[in-house]
Amino acid sequence: MVYKFTKNPEKRTLPRMEAMAKWMKKNLFSTKGNTVLSLFLIAGLIKIFTPIFTWLFIDATWIGDAAACREGSGACLAFINEKFTYIIFGPYPREEIWRPALTMVLMFALLWWSKEPSRWSKKLVKWWAGFVVLGWILMSGGLGLAPVKSTSWGGLPLTLVLSFVGIFISYPFGIALALGRRSQMPFIKSMCVIYIELIRGVPMISLLFMSSVMFPLFLPEGVSIDKLLRAQVAIIMFISAYMAEVVRGGLAAIPKGQYEAADALGLNYFQTMRFIILPQALKIVIPPSVNTAIGMLKDTSLVIIIALFDLLSTTKASLKDPEWLGFSVEGYLFAAFIYFILCFSMGKYARRLEVEFHRGHKNREVNI
């Protein structure tokens, strides 16, 4: 570390400039056509992004009321300022907002801690289980906390609950369906194929409609379950089919020799799956299942159609405030920004895992 500073700084600037010029020559101005194209694009980018930047930051109204916003020519960031709590937390009682906030902070901290594959252990699973219990108590009340009904959950916590709970619960269902699809037993196989193809062939909206209008008909008289739970069930049904296909991809990637070796050892089907096949297959499917999770996070926005208050619904609802009409673009951009941060970082993470796991496989091949 020390010797980095002993290097002469002047000596390094020159090659750096030169390297930059070289890089530009290679990547922007390699041929006449490329030069024209690059200059044209730079001009175009400046022409498009200067007004957007001016509107969003320089001319923007940062604080004040709606009247101040209407006078200014830029974006109304005061609107975001005003509606921030509602957009993020929805109709959750104002004085209790520290509870979902704490839950989310804990969750992000735990996610951050869990992101290194080297930390994956049974202990971590226990931590997560503990978090789920704690999060449940924090969100819905109990142990001295005032009870809050799930109908007033909303905003980002609701989006996260619907998608993450959906992903985790659908995981075992997905595994079961994938194993069923590869099974030798014709009845079980056909049931699984029908389920997977049926669900994957229809839009998620139709499942959400089913949850809101058909589930109540399925239940015996007098029994009713709340809307959130019904939507969650529909989401789980939906993701399970997609998870099954992801897991099937992992199972297909396991070489036949593994099955034969397990047979030779005298392991039965469940032992083969539990100790030989699934541990390998599930590792392969972690990156693609993160991608499924991204898809789900985005798809939970559809619950707006059955009137649940997820992040998109709270954004849309706050646009309807008669005092603050006319700032939809700002509102949607803010919500898009949150979704983007979440999905983009998850996507980056999936790609990193893919590279890391791939490297692991390569090394092993070399060692053998």
Next chain:
Amino acid sequence: MEERTPFWQDPKKRSLVYQGLTLAIVGGMGYYLFKNTQANLTKQNIASGFGFLSQEAGFDISESVIEYFSDETYGKALKVGFLNTLKVSVVGNVFAVLLGGIVGILSISSNWLVSRISRGYVEMVRNVPLLLQLFFWYTLFSEIFPSVRQAYNPIAGVFVSNRGVVIPAFESHPVWTWVLLTILGTVVVIVPLIFSWGKKQKEEFGIERPTEWIMAAALIFLPIIVWMIGGMPSKFEIPSLQGFNFKGGFTLSPEYISLLLGLVLYTGAFIAEIVRAGILSVNKGQWEASEALGLSGWRTLTLVIIPQALRVIIPPLTSQLLNLTKNSSLAVAIAYPDFVSVANTSLNQTGQAIEMVGLIMLVYLTFSLTTSFAMNWYNKKIKLTER
């Protein structure tokens, strides 16, 4: 004497037992749900069945391909919704493939700016929920764009206002429907016929027929012949502002444009990713070999790389086309009267929940199955034939 194996150690019998158990569980659950549903329906006085389809719908539909009045039946209303879904998904799929193909190729450009801009578009669009994007485009029309009198006029003859986009078009005439049908028929029937004829000629007689040219000729001339038989209507209308609305031209409603724009941009980003991955999957030696043969960059791409990349591209592309079709059901959120939207209105009016949800699922399943059937057929055609 043969040793008797107990039945739990005989894989065949064991498998029968497992399947019997599954059947019992699935059947029992199905029966339980059916019983509950029946009891609930009798209590609510809802008659099941599709009889309601011939009742009067009584609601208006804002846009329609065929003529529709509110005093017509639910069946007709659903047909209108179905055609609207078809209208947005067919047009959307065509544009999404074009956009995705172009952006996918651009994103491997040697020009850093070009590839960065393409990647930037892909990352930006695919990390934000489609529904949010639809709301955003729709809000541009309802909140930002001016009224008809101050409409933007970006290109001569095209007007953008809060009532949608008006474009120049041929004056409506029944012949245009026939021309469209001819194009569709050529693609579905005549092109495959030419394809198999050319293949047969090549296999049996070793003659290479210019099938591509014949296909192109059929696609161009058959519609023209139909158009000529129909009396060659050629009156072209350029929209102009008259009073409080535009006269002439073809109006695309804000709902339709927003939905189309959202679907095309969103799916285009995913297709671009698929195309990029497909092109990158082609061995580097193929690029070098065609360079050694003296092929230009464009010819390398179209003659060597893309034909090989297509094998990797087609299967995931199929699922993207299906995704666009399924996602067109989000129309219900911005009030474009697609099938789901009309079905939802009918559901709310009649209370026929099971029938309506069943119909929605049936329609999309049909789309899915036909698309995957067609794509599988195409994929088989271009499959690598090894020695």
